[in-house]
Each structure stands twice: as C-alpha cells, then as structure tokens.
Amino acid sequence: MPELPEVETVARQLEPRLVGTSVVRFQVLDPLLASGPLPRIAGRTVLHVGRSGKQVLIGFSPLSPGDGALWLAVHLRMTGRLIWADPGARTARRHLRARFRLDRGRLLFYDTRRFGTMRWAPSAEHVRPAGLDPLSPALGGRRLRRLLAGSTQPLKSWLLRQDRLVGLGNIYASEILHAAGLSPWRAAGTLDGREIERLLRSTRAVLRKAIRNCGTTFSDFQDADGLTGSYQRYLEVYGREGQPCPRCGAEVARAVQQQRSTFYCPGCQR
Numbered sequence: 149m150p151e152l153p154e155v156e157t158v159a160r161q162l163e164p165r166l167v168g169t170s171v172v173r174f175q176v177l178d179p180l181l182a183s184g185p186l187p188r189i190a191g192r193t194v195l196h197v198g199r200s201g202k203q204v205l206i207g208f209s210p211l212s213p214g215d216g217a218l219w220l221a222v223h224l225r226m227t228g229r230l231i232w233a234d235p236g237a238r239t240a241r242r243h244l245r246a247r248f249r250l251d252r253g254r255l256l257f258y259d260t261r262r263f264g265t266m267r268w269a270p271s272a273e274h275v276r277p278a279g280l281d282p283l284s285p286a287l288g289g290r291r292l293r294r295l296l297a298g299s300t301q302p303l304k305s306w307l308l309r310q311d312r313l314v315g316l317g318n319i320y321a322s323e324i325l326h327a328a329g330l331s332p333w334r335a336a337g338t339l340d341g342r343e344i345e346r347l348l349r350s351t352r353a354v355l356r357k358a359i360r361n362c363g364t365t366f367s368d369f370q371d372a373d374g375l376t377g378s379y380q381r382y383l384e385v386y387g388r389e390g391q392p393c394p395r396c397g398a399e400v401a402r403a404v405q406q407q408r409s410t411f412y413c414p415g416c417q418r
C-alpha cells in the first residue's frame with residue numbers, strides 16, 4: 149500500500165507535467181467512482197499538484213471569473229496508480245477507472261482492487277486529513293509531545309493512526325522505530341523529551357530518504373511513469389526477519405501487532 153513517500157513521489161512527478169495544462173475531457177469509467185454528480189471539469193487549467201496526507205491533490209482554475217476553484221483529492225489506497233501518458237502513447241485499458249484528456253497528454257487512474265477514491269472539493273481545506281503531516285514544519289518536538297501525551301497505545305500502533313500523524317503505514321512505522329532505537333511495544337505516552345526528539349528526527353530522515361529514492365516497491369506501487377521505487381534496498385528491518393541488524397548485528401525479528409507484521413531488532417530496540 150502506498151505510504152507518504154510513494155504518494156509524494158507520484159505528486160512530484162506529475163507536478164511539472166500537469167501544471168499549466170488544460171482539461172479537454174474527464175471520464176469516469178468505473179461507476180464506483182461516480183458517487184454523485186461531477187462538477188464541470190473540461191476547460192479548467194491545472195494550477196497546483198501536491199500531496200495532502202496520503203492523497204495526491206490537484207487544484208484547477210475557475211471556469212470563469214467569479215466562479216470557484218476546484219480541487220481533486222485522489223487516494224490510491226491499496227493498488228491505485230496515477231499514470232502520465234504522452235500524446236500518442238499506447239496505454240492499457242485493463243483496470244482503468246478514470247481518465248483525463250489534457251492538452252499535453254493524458255492522466256490515467258488505474259486501480260486493480262478498486263479501493264482508491266477521487267474526491268472533488270471547493271478547497272484544499274475540505275480534503276485535508278485529520279492528522280498532522282510528519283514533514284510539515286508545524287511538527288516540532290513540543291507538538292509531537294502533545295500528540296503523544298497520555299497515550300497508552302504501543303508506539304507502532306500509534307504511528308499507524310492517521311488522526312495523529314498522517315501517511316505512515318506498516319513499512320515506514322517499522323523503519324522509523326528502528327532508526328529511533330525505540331521498542332514497537334513502548335507505550336506512546338511514556339517517551340521522554342530526548343526520545344521524542346529521536347522519534348521526530350528518525351521520522352523525517354526515513355521519509356526524506358524514501359522520497360529521494362522514489363518510495364518502496366514490493367508488489368503494486370508504481371510511480372507516475374509506471375516505474376518502481378528503490379527504497380526497498382535501504383530497508384533495515386522491514387521484510388528482513390532473520391537477517392542481521394545493520395546497526396548492532398542482532399537478528400531482526402518479526403512479531404504481529406494489530407494483525408499486522410512488525411519488524412524490529414531485539415538488540416537495539418529494547
């Protein structure tokens with residue numbers, strides 16, 4: 149499932165291609181995506197492409213002066229992919245759920261399992277996730293302390309909650325806790341000031357390095373060019389059960405928390 153770095157990768161690749169293009173036509177091919185009447189989209193120009201939590205956010209111009217802007221939030225969920233196609237490029241029809249024809253190419257939304265969503269909104273605020281973005285400058289040590297305060301949840305489960313920090317899933321939660329040298333079972337509200345600083349620094353470092361490497365690909369994730377990420381080469385614990393920890397040499401272990409695998413090092417995450 150794409151997490152924050154994978155969604156950021158897609159948004160960064162789409163941004164230079166989409167900004168300034170005009171929509172010729174927008175078509176929904178999967179009735180699951182058409183829950184209500186669609187706003188008028190043809191004729192608008194793309195003004196903004198970015199990431200909001202785990203969503204790719206696209207901002208469109210008003211159709212006429214005085215008319216409102218329009219925003220689209222695409223949540224890729226399990227298997228969604230936003231693929232850019234140059235004019236004339238051959239593209240697959242299988243699993244295609246929606247399609248933008250633009251004056252400079254096409255933007256295609258593929259999704260094998262069909263859990264992905266497209267939400268249209270009058271402003272970016274309307275689709276802002278509940279949690280704070282871990283890469284936002286608004287997140288500092290004091291803010292993180294407030295978010296953690298009083299929580300008796302194990303740290304790993306706390307990191308997966310999307311209403312505290314947004315965008316972390318199973319892969320990066322395991323990697324961040326390993327980088328911070330914190331046990332996945334530690335009660336989130338018991339971290340002291342230095343541990344909170346370590347958690348914050350590790351979160352940012354792991355996410356930034358993953359973004360530089362275009363995310364992690366195991367089976368489904370593809371970027372906007374249909375290519376895979378390469379951060380899996382740098383994973384220190386995730387998927388490495390039985391292999392030596394790169395930091396202390398102890399054997400990486402796997403445990404199940406909330407029905408999901410947690411990978412950790414019993415040597416340096418006590």
Ligand SMILES: [Zn+2]
Pocket residue numbers: 393394395396397398413414415416417
């Ligand atoms: Zn270790």
